[in-house]
Amino acid sequence: MTAEADTGASAAAGTESRFDPAQADGRWQARWDAEQTFRADSSSPKPKTMVLEMFPYPSGRIHMGHVRNYTMGDVLARARRMQGHAVLHPMGWDAFGMPAENAAMERKVHPGDWTRANIAAMRAQLKRLGLAIDWSREFATCDPEYYGHEQALFLDLFEAGLVDRRDAWVNWDPVDNTVLANEQVIDGRGWRSGAPVERRKLTQWFLKITAFADELAADLASLDQWPDKVRLMQENWIGKSRGLRFTFAVDAPPSGVPASLDVFTTRPDTLFGASFAAVAIDHPLAATVAAGSPQAQAFIADCRATGTAASEIETAEKKGFDTGLSVVHPLDASRRLPVFIANFVLMDYGTGAIFGCPAHDQRDLDFARKYMLPVPRVVALPGEEQTPIGDEAYTGPGRIINSQFLDGLEVEAAKAEVIARAEAQGWGQGTTVFRLRDWGVSRQRYWGTPIPIIHCEACGAVPVPKADLPVVLPEDVTFDKPGKLLDIHPTWKHVPCPKCGKPAVRETDTLDTFVDSSWYFIRFASQPADRPFDRAEAESWLPVAQYIGGVEHAILHLLYSRFFTRALAHMGQIGITEPFKGLFTQGMVTHETYRSAAGEWLEPGAVRKQGDALVEVATGAPVDLGRIEKMSKSKKNVVDPDAILDRYGADAARWFMLSDSPPERDLQWSLAGIEGAARFVQRLWRVALLAKDPATGDPGSEPGAGEALTRLTHKAIDGITNDIDKLQFNKAVARAYELSNAIEKAAPSVARTEAAHTLLRLVAPMVPHVAEEAWAMLGQPGLIADAPWPVADPALLVDDEVTYAVQVNGKLRETVVLPKGLPRAEVEAAVMALPRIQELTAGAPPKKLIVVPDRLVNIVP
RNA sequence: GCCCCCGUGGCGGAAUUGGUAGACGCGUCCGACUCAAAAUCGGAUGUCGAAAGGCUUGCCGGUUCGAGUCCGGCCGGGGGUACCA
Numbered sequence: 001m002t003a004e005a006d007t008g009a010s011a012a013a014g015t016e017s018r019f020d021p022a023q024a025d026g027r028w029q030a031r032w033d034a035e036q037t038f039r040a041d042s043s044s045p046k047p048k049t050m051v052l053e054m055f056p057y058p059s060g061r062i063h064m065g066h067v068r069n070y071t072m073g074d075v076l077a078r079a080r081r082m083q084g085h086a087v088l089h090p091m092g093w094d095a096f097g098m099p100a101e102n103a104a105m106e107r108k109v110h111p112g113d114w115t116r117a118n119i120a121a122m123r124a125q126l127k128r129l130g131l132a133i134d135w136s137r138e139f140a141t142c143d144p145e146y147y148g149h150e151q152a153l154f155l156d157l158f159e160a161g162l163v164d165r166r167d168a169w170v171n172w173d174p175v176d177n178t179v180l181a182n183e184q185v186i187d188g189r190g191w192r193s194g195a196p197v198e199r200r201k202l203t204q205w206f207l208k209i210t211a212f213a214d215e216l217a218a219d220l221a222s223l224d225q226w227p228d229k230v231r232l233m234q235e236n237w238i239g240k241s242r243g244l245r246f247t248f249a250v251d252a253p254p255s256g257v258p259a260s261l262d263v264f265t266t267r268p269d270t271l272f273g274a275s276f277a278a279v280a281i282d283h284p285l286a287a288t289v290a291a292g293s294p295q296a297q298a299f300i301a302d303c304r305a306t307g308t309a310a311s312e313i314e315t316a317e318k319k320g321f322d323t324g325l326s327v328v329h330p331l332d333a334s335r336r337l338p339v340f341i342a343n344f345v346l347m348d349y350g351t352g353a354i355f356g357c358p359a360h361d362q363r364d365l366d367f368a369r370k371y372m373l374p375v376p377r378v379v380a381l382p383g384e385e386q387t388p389i390g391d392e393a394y395t396g397p398g399r400i401i402n403s404q405f406l407d408g409l410e411v412e413a414a415k416a417e418v419i420a421r422a423e424a425q426g427w428g429q430g431t432t433v434f435r436l437r438d439w440g441v442s443r444q445r446y447w448g449t450p451i452p453i454i455h456c457e458a459c460g461a462v463p464v465p466k467a468d469l470p471v472v473l474p475e476d477v478t479f480d481k482p483g484k485l486l487d488i489h490p491t492w493k494h495v496p497c498p499k500c501g502k503p504a505v506r507e508t509d510t511l512d513t514f515v516d517s518s519w520y521f522i523r524f525a526s527q528p529a530d531r532p533f534d535r536a537e538a539e540s541w542l543p544v545a546q547y548i549g550g551v552e553h554a555i556l557h558l559l560y561s562r563f564f565t566r567a568l569a570h571m572g573q574i575g576i577t578e579p580f581k582g583l584f585t586q587g588m589v590t591h592e593t594y595r596s597a598a599g600e601w602l603e604p605g606a607v608r609k610q611g612d613a614l615v616e617v618a619t620g621a622p623v624d625l626g627r628i629e630k631m632s633k634s635k636k637n638v639v640d641p642d643a644i645l646d647r648y649g650a651d652a653a654r655w656f657m658l659s660d661s662p663p664e665r666d667l668q669w670s671l672a673g674i675e676g677a678a679r680f681v682q683r684l685w686r687v688a689l690l691a692k693d694p695a696t697g698d699p700g701s702e703p704g705a706g707e708a709l710t711r712l713t714h715k716a717i718d719g720i721t722n723d724i725d726k727l728q729f730n731k732a733v734a735r736a737y738e739l740s741n742a743i744e745k746a747a748p749s750v751a752r753t754e755a756a757h758t759l760l761r762l763v764a765p766m767v768p769h770v771a772e773e774a775w776a777m778l779g780q781p782g783l784i785a786d787a788p789w790p791v792a793d794p795a796l797l798v799d800d801e802v803t804y805a806v807q808v809n810g811k812l813r814e815t816v817v818l819p820k821g822l823p824r825a826e827v828e829a830a831v832m833a834l835p836r837i838q839e840l841t842a843g844a845p846p847k848k849l850i851v852v853p854d855r856l857v858n859i860v861p
Numbered sequence: 862g863c864c865c866c867c868g869u870g871g872c873g874g875a876a877u878u879g880g881u882a883g884a885c886g887c888g889u890c891c892g893a894c895u896c897a898a899a900a901u902c903g904g905a906u907g908u909c910g911a912a913a914g915g916c917u918u919g920c921c922g923g924u925u926c927g928a929g930u931c932c933g934g935c936c937g938g939g940g941g942u943a944c945c946a
Contacts, residue, residue, distance in 0.1 A: 018900095228865085228866095229865065229866070229940085229941085232864075232865065232941090233864095233865085233941060233942085236864070236865095236942065236943095237942085239945065241945075241946085243946085263946085264945095264946070265946060266945090267946075278946095318944080342944095343944085345944085345946080346944070346945065346946085348945090349945045349946075350945075350946065353946095354946045355946085356946085361946065362862090362944090363944055363946075433945085433946095434945095551940085551941090554941085555941090659873085659885090659886070659887095660873045660874065660885090660886060661873060661874075662874080665867095665874095667873090668872095668873070670887085672872095672887055673873085673886090673887070675887095676887060677886095679900095680886090682900090683901095686901090730873090730874075730875085730886095731884095731885085733885075733886080734874090734875070734884065734885035734886070735884095735885080736885090737884095737885050738884080738885065741885090744902095803881080804881090805880070806881090807880085807881085807926085809926075809927085810880095810925090810926060810927040810928095811927090812881050815881065847926095849926090850880090850926050850927075852880055855877095855880060855881090856880050856881070856927090858880080858927060860926050860927095
């Protein structure tokens with residue numbers, strides 16, 4: 001593509017036969033900027049729509065995944081504007097987090113400087129895409145203004161009893177001296193240091209997400225514009241289970257040992273199948289036993305040493321330590337069950353203790369076999385009552401056996417019966433247990449929101465007075481040694497206690513960055529200086545009509561945001577409980593991978609096609625084509641958006657992102673694809689040129705080809721409008737091609753001129769620069785971004801003739817064009833009169849004749 | 862292991878939700894324009910067959926007048942998740 005010398009800076013270089021993005025893109029972007037075209041007006045009387053894409057982490061450069069994500073949202077935002085909505089389409093930066101600290105350590109730059117430089121670079125890149133964003137609302141979560149408001153919200157949660165401080169087991173990296181998230185532990189080792197991760201008990205701040213577990217699960221049903229997949233993942237994550245919580249009496253407890261042991265089960269129906277009880281290694285009872293038993297201590301230490309990696313857990317053998325204690329069976333006081341400390345019992349689910357029913361639980365069975373415990377069957381299908389349990393526990397349906405008063409009951413009835421009896425006799429209670437755990441938000445990091453708490457020896461944990469917010473991170477820190485910089489800093493943490501005025505210290509942990517992203521959408525909607533948000537203004541935009549992002553956030557971010565919004569509603573700060581009405585999870589951008597003969601990854605630019613083979617550009621050496629994978633630096637299959645924008649322009653990049661692949665699926669980047677998209681942008685320009693000399697007359701009444709084109713145009717309006725509503729951009733693209741094809745083939749007419757104008761408006765959200773350029777070239781007033789969206793005439797959507805498919809025995813034999821809405825009898829007559837049908841039926845009357853009006857006739861001879 | 866999703870031409874993918882499979886794009890081939898190239902334009906393109914016609918939506922079965930679409934069972938690919946009692 002050669003940038004031909006332009007005749008000048010005129011917006012509508014009408015005689016140009018080519019559209020030149022290098023010259024036009026920036027010009028239109030500047031114009032939108034100057035006119036504040038996409039500024040969101042909170043006081044607008046128009047219907048309000050907030051379109052949001054998950055805001056980026058400022059890693060330094062945007063990648064194609066960003067381009068795809070933001071293009072999709074942009075199409076929707078622009079279409080809604082044209083459809084008469086007041087639209088809020090904001091952009092900001094999820095700017096706290098570890099990469100900035102890593103960069104600081106590696107390059108000796110301050111995380112803030114690094115982050116802000118990245119933001120500047122990425123903002124410039126995003127602006128080149130021509131996104132319809134209200135940049136006046138931009139912020140970064142590392143702005144003290146933003147995190148100061150976040151600290152205020154934290155204090156509100158604290159006051160409302162939704163914040164807790166307690167001991168918790170964490171993954172501790174002894175080299176980096178920090179807590180690691182579960183995702184950062186790979187095969188039991190810290191992902192950066194490679195050091196074996198220790199389990200350590202630390203005092204941590206928690207947000208009480210479990211207070212809303214039931215609501216968070218139940219209200220998933222109301223999110224009918226979310227992908228089923230995401231709702232299901234959240235449901236599984238919350239993990240609601242109905243069951244029985246009950247108390248075992250400890251048989252003759254030695255001194256110091258509690259007299260009872262609480263357990264939880266979802267299978268109270270199998271209680272007569274119990275053959276042991278077990279507690280987690282972290283259970284208080286285990287600690288009590290260990291206090292008097294070196295062997296128990298050794299066992300617990302041994303279990304703790306086992307890694308937490310999935311692979312290790314999967315292969316880990318069931319192990320137990322017999323405490324020598326026993327408990328009394330609650331339904332049969334004559335029975336005793338031995339109590340073990342077992343490695344497969346989890347402290348943080350249920351009560352941290354179980355009863356073991358080997359016949360009907362696989363883990364219990366593995367354990368029982370190892371320790372030669374009995375395996376009594378208590379559930380069986382008819383006829384299988386005597387079938388012994390082998391190596392597989394039976395977890396299916398059936399009737400209860402060997403269980404006294406439960407015998408003969410179905411599983412569900414037996415559960416209810418045991419729960420009722422436990423409640424009546426006072427040793428247990430039906431209850432609901434969640435897998436979801438409270439959200440530990442303490443991070444031993446510098447680059448995050450300081451937790452606004454001051455620890456005073458006399459007064460305990462004291463909230464920072466709101467007047468003293470924000471608690472600002474100190475800038476003067478160095479990164480030569482790992483560890484908690486806020487703790488090491490000579491002065492920062494030392495402050496007087498707000499209550500008693502005595503010397504005290506600040507909390508030196510910072511908040512998990514997921515807290516930052518749990519309310520940013522509210523701040524986008526409303527950003528007063530003196531408080532986190534204005535309720536009325538926020539509610540005027542929220543919930544987000546359409547949220548778009550990667551499925552990798554299906555649980556964490558989306559669940560935390562739902563919780564945070566709900567917590568704000570609980571405190572009376574906002575009137576919505578669900579932040580995102582519509583959710584869309586888009587696919588990744590992938591690319592072929594290339595490997596040299598030596599097995600090294602090659603960049604796409606270093607490879608060219610030679611005949612059917614691939615060779616290295618530099619050496620001509622053969623290249624192996626690898627798998628198609630997500631673009632990643634390690635595989636070198638990355639295509640840089642800037643280079644694409646330089647060469648093809650924003651519209652081609654946007655069009656390609658929307659073409660071909662359904663948005664929820666992966667999109668394979670290819671040279672052919674971007675070139676095809678660039679070709680379409682030029683074609684669109686030529687289509688617009690066709691409309692330059694408008695004919696006169698009434699397009700609706702033009703006979704023949706003109707009328708057909710008008711009908712097609714209105715079908716395109718209808719189709720593309722629906723496609724964009726459903727985010728099915730690939731279909732909208734296909735329809736735009738169809739209309740372009742038809743316009744190019746049509747003879748000059750009013751209908752053709754009209755069709756071209758309509759097409760421009762329909763594709764304007766997708767390829768806004770060429771659309772503006774063509775709009776101006778055609779002498780249309782104002783910006784196409786402000787033009788009203790075309791409206792389909794319903795009368796033109798239906799044809800007066802339809803093509804019937806004529807089947808014999810379900811096989812297509814003939815087609816026939818008949819007037820639309822023809823009565824059934826006439827359709828039958830017309831079809832039976834067809835020579836081909838006469839031939840096939842030999843004139844005999846059919847046994848059966850199915851007529852689908854205006855569509856198809858099936859003859860069963 | 863459990864849960865979910867997906868298998869349609871050489872490729873990406875359409876298919877009004879049970880009604881003419883393969884829209885649209887890419888690629889390929891033929892042709893036009895050109896001194897030539899690029900760009901552009903016209904045509905062909907699931908498969909077998911000269912044609913008539915047959916076959917065809919991962920495989921096997923079922924329901925139905927009719928199945929890419931619904932049901933059952935396999936095979937293959939992808940994702941999520943896990944000692945959750």
